[in-house]
Amino acid sequence: MSARHFLSLKDCTPQELVSLIRRGIELKDLRNRGVLFEPLKNRVLGMIFEKASTRTRLSFEAGMIQLGGQAIFLSPRDTQLGRGEPIGDAAIVMSRMLDAVMIRTFAHSTLTDFAANSRVPVINGLSDDLHPCQLLADMQTFHEQRGSIKGKTVAWIGDGNNMCNSYIEAAEQFDFQLRIACPEGYEPHAEFLASAGERVQILRDPREAVAGAHLVSTDVWASMGQEEEAAERHKLFAPYQVNRALLDAAAVDVLFLHCLPAHRGEEISEDLLDDPRSAAWDQAENRLHVQKALLEFLVEPAYHHA
Numbered sequence: 001m002s003a004r005h006f007l008s009l010k011d012c013t014p015q016e017l018v019s020l021i022r023r024g025i026e027l028k029d030l031r032n033r034g035v036l037f038e039p040l041k042n043r044v045l046g047m048i049f050e051k052a053s054t055r056t057r058l059s060f061e062a063g064m065i066q067l068g069g070q071a072i073f074l075s076p077r078d079t080q081l082g083r084g085e086p087i088g089d090a091a092i093v094m095s096r097m098l099d100a101v102m103i104r105t106f107a108h109s110t111l112t113d114f115a116a117n118s119r120v121p122v123i124n125g126l127s128d129d130l131h132p133c134q135l136l137a138d139m140q141t142f143h144e145q146r147g148s149i150k151g152k153t154v155a156w157i158g159d160g161n162n163m164c165n166s167y168i169e170a171a172e173q174f175d176f177q178l179r180i181a182c183p184e185g186y187e188p189h190a191e192f193l194a195s196a197g198e199r200v201q202i203l204r205d206p207r208e209a210v211a212g213a214h215l216v217s218t219d220v221w222a223s224m225g226q227e228e229e230a231a232e233r234h235k236l237f238a239p240y241q242v243n244r245a246l247l248d249a250a251a252v253d254v255l256f257l258h259c260l261p262a263h264r265g266e267e268i269s270e271d272l273l274d275d276p277r278s279a280a281w282d283q284a285e286n287r288l289h290v291q292k293a294l295l296e297f298l299v300e301p302a303y304h305h306a
């Protein structure tokens with residue numbers, strides 16, 4: 001199939017990614033100035049959610065409406081996907097009716113299988129492996145508040161999860177150094193590490209990882225689907241909490257980001273989102289703006305009049 005997909009940051013060139021972020025900033029400005037911009041009139045985005053979501057659903061749904069289109073929320077519980085219809089068959093049918101499809105799923109292969117059978121762009125709204133849309137928002141936020149991230153040092157503290165894997169891909173695509181501090185056995189996937197090579201370093205000590213870092217980020221200790229491991233993970237991850245004292249060991253102008261939802265008192269201290277070094281609320285808002293840029297980039301513009 002010929003459609004362009006966004007399953008990973010590697011589906012775009014570094015130049016395209018920078019353009020998306022610049023465009024996200026422009027679209028944010030247009031919205032703040034109350035300018036109507038509706039290039040996707042009559043276009044429809046299908047959104048399949050196998051996992052819960054607040055930000056991803058709202059940002060894609062509101063984003064499509066603001067661009068003049070519509071979004072349809074689909075859950076496996078209410079569709080034939082939950083009753084065993086093969087994903088490839090569903091992709092053939094859905095992509096004949098929709099103009100793009102966003103999928104939040106468990107196995108990353110659900111995305112690749114769907115994309116292989118889809119006529120229209122498929123967007124990864126989070127899988128067990130990757131969360132590339134979140135990285136677009138993170139990179140936009142850093143760019144807005146601190147300028148280019150090229151050559152900077154980023155520290156990822158905690159679980160080597162889907163967000164961490166996407167940070168590794170971001171290190172490659174945006175050209176920054178990434179230090180990951182995680183407990184033994186919770187490293188990111190070897191394939192991502194191998195691809196990033198020298199750009200990424202695995203450490204055990206969070207203080208060593210944040211020393212001089214320009215951006216520090218973390219995420220929940222137990223991701224969606226890992227609820228049964230939560231108690232054991234909490235014991236192991238306790239030394240990896242990001243708090244004000246840890247940020248004090250980073251660069252003086254360090255920015256803190258968290259994809260949210262956060263578990264205050266666990267991976268971050270109760271007060272961290274209120275610290276002036278945290279940009280987590282702007283980061284969450286930027287999901288809307290940068291994904292509108294992504295939709296504008298991927299989805300064919302409006303129909304011609306007959």
Ligand code: CP
Pocket residue numbers: 052053054055056057126134259260261
């Ligand atoms: N950060 C993020 O993807 O949030 P949701 O799970 O609320 O979509």
Ligand code: NVA
Pocket residue numbers: 126161162163219220222223224259260261
């Ligand atoms: N790692 C988290 C991210 C949530 C946005 C999860 O997968 O649950």
